[in-house]
Amino acid sequence: MLQVYLPIAEVSVNLFVMLGLGAAVGFLSGMFGVGGGFLLTPLLMFSGVAAPIAVATGANQIIATSVSGAVAQWRRGNIDLRMANVLIAGGAVGAMIGVVLVRLLRQIGQADLLISLTYVVFLGVIGALMLVESVRAIHKSRSGKPIPARRANTHNWIHGLPLKMRFPTSRLYISAIPPLLIGTVVGLLAAFLGAGGGFIMVPAMIYLLRMPTNIVIGTSMFQIIFVTAIVTLLHATFNHTLDAVLALILAAGGVMGGQFGVRAGLKLKGEQLRLLLALLVLGVAARLLLDLVLKPDDVYSVVPLFVDS
Amino acid sequence: MSSHRLAAILLALCCAARAEDPAPQETIQSDISTREISIQSNFTGIEILIFGSVDFSRTPAPDEGDFDVIAVIRAPDEPIVVRRKEKVAGIWVNGASETFPLVPGFYAVLASHPFRAIATEETLKALDIGYRNLDFAPGGKDDAKEVAFRSAVIRLKQQKNLFQEHDDGVSFIGRSLFRATVDLPVNVPIGRYTANVYLFRDGKLLGTNHSTLEVSKAGFERVIYLLALKRPFLYGLSAVAIAVLVGLLGWMVFRRE
Numbered sequence: 279m280l281q282v283y284l285p286i287a288e289v290s291v292n293l294f295v296m297l298g299l300g301a302a303v304g305f306l307s308g309m310f311g312v313g314g315g316f317l318l319t320p321l322l323m324f325s326g327v328a329a330p331i332a333v334a335t336g337a338n339q340i341i342a343t344s345v346s347g348a349v350a351q352w353r354r355g356n357i358d359l360r361m362a363n364v365l366i367a368g369g370a371v372g373a374m375i376g377v378v379l380v381r382l383l384r385q386i387g388q389a390d391l392l393i394s395l396t397y398v399v400f401l402g403v404i405g406a407l408m409l410v411e412s413v414r415a416i417h418k419s420r421s422g423k424p425i426p427a428r429r430a431n432t433h434n435w436i437h438g439l440p441l442k443m444r445f446p447t448s449r450l451y452i453s454a455i456p457p458l459l460i461g462t463v464v465g466l467l468a469a470f471l472g473a474g475g476g477f478i479m480v481p482a483m484i485y486l487l488r489m490p491t492n493i494v495i496g497t498s499m500f501q502i503i504f505v506t507a508i509v510t511l512l513h514a515t516f517n518h519t520l521d522a523v524l525a526l527i528l529a530a531g532g533v534m535g536g537q538f539g540v541r542a543g544l545k546l547k548g549e550q551l552r553l554l555l556a557l558l559v560l561g562v563a564a565r566l567l568l569d570l571v572l573k574p575d576d577v578y579s580v581v582p583l584f585v586d587s
Numbered sequence: 588m589s590s591h592r593l594a595a596i597l598l599a600l601c602c603a604a605r606a607e608d609p610a611p612q613e614t615i616q617s618d619i620s621t622r623e624i625s626i627q628s629n630f631t632g633i634e635i636l637i638f639g640s641v642d643f644s645r646t647p648a649p650d651e652g653d654f655d656v657i658a659v660i661r662a663p664d665e666p667i668v669v670r671r672k673e674k675v676a677g678i679w680v681n682g683a684s685e686t687f688p689l690v691p692g693f694y695a696v697l698a699s700h701p702f703r704a705i706a707t708e709e710t711l712k713a714l715d716i717g718y719r720n721l722d723f724a725p726g727g728k729d730d731a732k733e734v735a736f737r738s739a740v741i742r743l744k745q746q747k748n749l750f751q752e753h754d755d756g757v758s759f760i761g762r763s764l765f766r767a768t769v770d771l772p773v774n775v776p777i778g779r780y781t782a783n784v785y786l787f788r789d790g791k792l793l794g795t796n797h798s799t800l801e802v803s804k805a806g807f808e809r810v811i812y813l814l815a816l817k818r819p820f821l822y823g824l825s826a827v828a829i830a831v832l833v834g835l836l837g838w839m840v841f842r843r844e
Contacts, residue, residue, distance in 0.1 A: 282628050283773060285804070285811045290631065290773045338826050345834025350842070387670050387681040395678075507827045514823030518815060522826040523628070529830050533837030570678045577679070578739035583666035583686060 286521035287327045287335075293527065299325070300339070300531025307343060307532075308539025309546075310555045311495075313474030313502065315340045318528065320397055320562050327524070329390040330380050334513035334520040335528070336472030337506045342529035343536055344474065344506070348499040356496030358447035361489070362504075364454050365497070368461020369468070369505035376469025377512040384517065387581070391570070396471060398567045404477055405559035412552035419549065436486060448489045456486060461501070469509045474502045614642045614794040615656070615786035624771070625805030632773045635660075637697070637782055639796065641763040655698070655705040655787040656757045658767050659716055662693035662802070663778040669736045685736040687723035692776030693749050694721070697756030697767040705787050714785060714792075718750060748772040777802050
C-alpha cells in the first residue's frame with residue numbers, strides 16, 4: 279500500500295495500481311501493436327480522474343511508448359521523414375483545435391460528457407468493425423479457404439488533388455492535402471481524446487495514401503511523438519490539466535508492460551488477437567455508455583469555478 | 588470570517604461587558620497542536636488537536652453554571668460551481684448550474700454539546716457557526732433552486748469530509764481544560780486556516796480566541812504544483828522531456844538486437 283496524492287488530478291491513488299494500469303495498457307499495446315491511449319484514457323476516467331486530466335495525461339504517456347517504438351523503427355529505416363513533417367504540420371493545427379474545444383467545453387461543464395460520448399462512438403464503431411472482421415477471418419481460416427488479398431486500386435481521387443509532393447522513402451508522388459488532413463484529424467483526436475489515433479491513421483495511410491505498411495507503422499509512431507508533445511504542452515499551458523506525476527507512473531509501467539506484450543503477441547494468431555482486442559474495446563465502450571445512461575449516485579456535482587488565467 | 592468581523596465581535600463583547608456586566612468574567616485561551624501542515628505526496632490526511640482552557644484569573648471565584656465551547660475551523664473561501672445532471676435523450680447531462688463565490692474549502696464545527704442548544708440562532712448566525720448559517724454569497728435571490736443547490740454543496744462537501752459538524756467534538760477535562768480533535772482529509776485545500784474558539788455560559792458568549800494554521804504543499808509536491816500553475820509551459824516541456832527519457836530508457840533496457 280503506497281498511496282500517492284496526484285497534485286493536479288487531486289485524487290489519491292495507489293502507486294502499484296497505477297503502475298499496473300500503465301503496464302496492462304502497455305502490455306495490450308505491445309501485444310496488439312496499437313498505441314493504447316484509447317484504452318488508457320477511459321481506464322483513468324474509471325479510476326476517478328476527471329476526463330480533461332485523463333486526456334492530457336494520456337497524451338503525455340503516449341510520448342514514452344512511442345519513443346521506445348520509434349527508435350527501433352528508425353534503426354530499421356522505416357520512417358518517412360518528409361511524410362512525418364507534413365503529418366505533424368496538420369497535427370499541430372488539429373491539436374490547437376482540440377485544446378480550445380476542451381477549454382470551451384470545460385467552461386460550460388460539458389467536457390466530461392462529450393469526451394465520454396465521443397469515446398463511446400469511436401470505440402463502439404471500431405470494436406464492432408474489428409469483431410466482424412476477425413470473426414470472418416477465423417471462420418475462413420477454419421473452413422480452409424485462402425483469404426483473398428485486397429485488390430489495390432491503381433488510381434483514386436487522391437491523385438487528382440493539387441499541391442503534389444514527392445515522398446521518396448514511401449515511393450509516392452501525391453498531393454500534400456490528404457496527409458495534412460489525416461494529420462489534422464489525428465491531432466484533434468490526440469488533444470480531445472488523449473489517444474494517439476493509430477487506429478485511424480494506419481488504415482488511412484495504407485488504403486488512402488497507399489504507403490508501404492512497414493513505413494506506415496514507423497512514420498505513424500514517429501509523428502505521434504511530436505503531435506502528443508504539442509498536445510501535452512498546449513494542455514499544460516492553457517488548461518492546466520496535465521498531471522506529470524501520474525503520467526510518469528503510467529509511462530514507467532507502460533514501457534515495461536509493452537515489452538512483455540510484444541512477446542505474448544508473437545504466440546497468438548493475428549485474427550485471435552484482433553478478436554480479443556475487439557471484445558476489449560467493446561467492453562470499454564459499454565462501460566462508458568453505462569456510466570452515461572445509469573442514474574448517477576448524485577445528480578449534483580461541485581467543481582471549482584473556472585478562472586481564466 | 589474576516590478580521591474586520593472578528594474585530595467587530597470583539598469590540599461588541601468588550602462594550603457589552605462594560606455596559607451590562609462590569610464584573611470581570613472568564614476568558615478563553617486556546618491553541619492548535621500544529622501551526623503548519625505540509626502536504627507531500629505521501630499525505631493521507633492528518634488529525635489536528637485544538638486545546639485550551641477557560642481562564643478564571645480575572646474572576647474572584649468561578650461562577651456557577653456549565654461552560655460550553657464551540658470551535659470553528661475553516662479554510663479560505665473559494666468560488667465554486669454546482670451543476671445538476673438532467674436526463675436528455677436517455678443520457679445524464681449537466682444542466683442547470685449555480686455559482687457560489689464564497690464557499691469555505693474546509694469547514695468544521697466542534698462543540699461540547701449540540702451547538703444549537705448552546706446559543707441562540709441569531710448568535711450562531713452572527714458567528715458563522717453551522718452549515719445553515721454560512722452565506723455562500725450567491726448572486727441570485729433566495730429561491731427554491733438556490734436552496735436545493737446550496738444543500739447539494741453541503742452534502743457533497745460533507746461526503747468528502749470537507750464539511751464537518753461534531754456536537755460532541757469538544758471534551759472537557761475537569762472544569763477548565765478542553766480538547767477537540769478534527770480530521771483533515773487527504774483532499775484538504777491549501778491556505779491559511781482559522782480556528783475560532785468561543786466560550787459560552789448559559790447561552791451567553793463570554794469570550795473568543797483566534798488562532799491560525801498554515802496548510803501548504805511541500806517538497807516535490809510543491810515544486811510540481813507551483814510549476815504547473817506558475818510556469819505551465821516549462822512544466823509541460825519537462826513532462827515531455829521526462830516521457831522521452833522514459834521511452835529511451837525502456838528501449839535501451841529491452842532492445843533485442
